[in-house]
Amino acid sequence: MDKKVILISVDGMRPDGLKTCGNPYLETMEKLCSYTYNGRSMVPSVTFPCHFSMTHSAVPQRHGLLTNTYVPQVRPIKGIFEKINDNGGVSAMMYGWEPLRDIALPGTLKHAVYVNAYTEESSDTVLTDHAERIIERYDPDFTFLYMVETDEKGGHDNGWMSEEYLRRISIAVDNIKRMIDKFGETHSVIVMADHGGHDRAHGTEMPEDMTIPFFFYGKEFEGGKVLEDVSLLEIAPTIAGILGIAPDKDWEGRDLTKE
Numbered sequence: 001m002d003k004k005v006i007l008i009s010v011d012g013m014r015p016d017g018l019k020t021c022g023n024p025y026l027e028t029m030e031k032l033c034s035y036t037y038n039g040r041s042m043v044p045s046v047t048f049p050c051h052f053s054m055t056h057s058a059v060p061q062r063h064g065l066l067t068n069t070y071v072p073q074v075r076p077i078k079g080i081f082e083k084i085n086d087n088g089g090v091s092a093m094m095y096g097w098e099p100l101r102d103i104a105l106p107g108t109l110k111h112a113v114y115v116n117a118y119t120e121e122s123s124d125t126v127l128t129d130h131a132e133r134i135i136e137r138y139d140p141d142f143t144f145l146y147m148v149e150t151d152e153k154g155g156h157d158n159g160w161m162s163e164e165y166l167r168r169i170s171i172a173v174d175n176i177k178r179m180i181d182k183f184g185e186t187h188s189v190i191v192m193a194d195h196g197g198h199d200r201a202h203g204t205e206m207p208e209d210m211t212i213p214f215f216f217y218g219k220e221f222e223g224g225k226v227l228e229d230v231s232l233l234e235i236a237p238t239i240a241g242i243l244g245i246a247p248d249k250d251w252e253g254r255d256l257t258k259e
Contacts, residue, residue, distance in 0.1 A: 001089050001141040001243050004187040010172045012151030013193035015213045021166040023173040034221040037213050040231035041195040045202050045209040050194035055079040055103050057236040057251035070102035077250045080236040081108040087245045089141035092134050094127040096148035117152045124149045128175040147172050160197040188218025188242050220257040
C-alpha cells in the first residue's frame with residue numbers, strides 16, 4: 001500500500017478535558033487537522049463496544065458487543081484489520097488494556113505490544129515508544145496506538161475533569177505530538193476518543209459520556225476545517241479510503257476523505 005495510517009485512541013478523553021488540560025500543542029492540532037469537538041460515541045458508551053464499532057463501522061446493537069467482554073458475532077461483520085489483511089496489508093497494534101486485543105481477529109496483526117497501565121508511570125508513553133520503533137523498523141500500513149491512562153488512572157481512579165485526569169490528557173497530547181512530528185510527512189494520523197465520562201464512571205447517554213473529539217491529519221484533510229456529524233462509525237471507512245481499499249459492504253459509516 002502506498003499510503004500509511006496511524007490511528008490514536010485516547011480512552012475516555014472528553015473534549016472539554018482536552019481543551020482544559022493546558023497542553024499548547026492543541027492549538028497546533030487545530031491548525032493542522034480537520035477536527036470536531038462535538039463527535040459522537042456509541043450506546044453503550046463503554047470501551048470495548050465503542051472500539052468494536054470504530055473498527056467495524058456498525059452500532060453495538062448490530063455487531064452484538066454490548067459489554068467489555070468479547071463474544072463472537074452472531075452475524076459477523078469484517079473489521080478494518082481483516083480488510084487490510086485481505087488486501088495484503090500489514091497492521092500493528094500497541095495497547096494498554098488487555099481485552100482490547102479482541103477487536104482484531106487472530107492472524108490479522110503482524111505486530112502487537114501490550115503494556116499494563118499499572119506497571120509503568122506512563123504506559124501510554126511506553127506504548128508510544130514501541131509504536132515509533134515498530135514503524136521505523138517494519139513500516140506497517142496501519143498502526144493502532146491505544147492509550148488508556150486518561151480513563152484508568154485519570155477518570156476512574158480520580159474522576160473526570162480532576163487534576164490527574166487533565167494531567168493524563170496532556171501526556172497523551174505530548175505522545176500525539178511525537179507521532180505527528182516524526183511520521184506526519186509519511187503517514188495520515190487520526191486522533192479520537194471512544195467515550196467521555198462523568199464523576200468516576202461512564203456508559204450512559206449523558207453528553208459528558210457521549211461527546212468526543214476527532215482530529216484528522218494528512219494530505220487528505222484540510223487543516224483548520226471544523227467537521228460536522230462525525231461518529232465512531234466513520235473511522236474504519238476513512239482508514240480504508242486513505243489506504244485505497246474498498247469499504248466492507250456491511251459498514252454503516254462514511255469515508256471522510258471524500259468530503
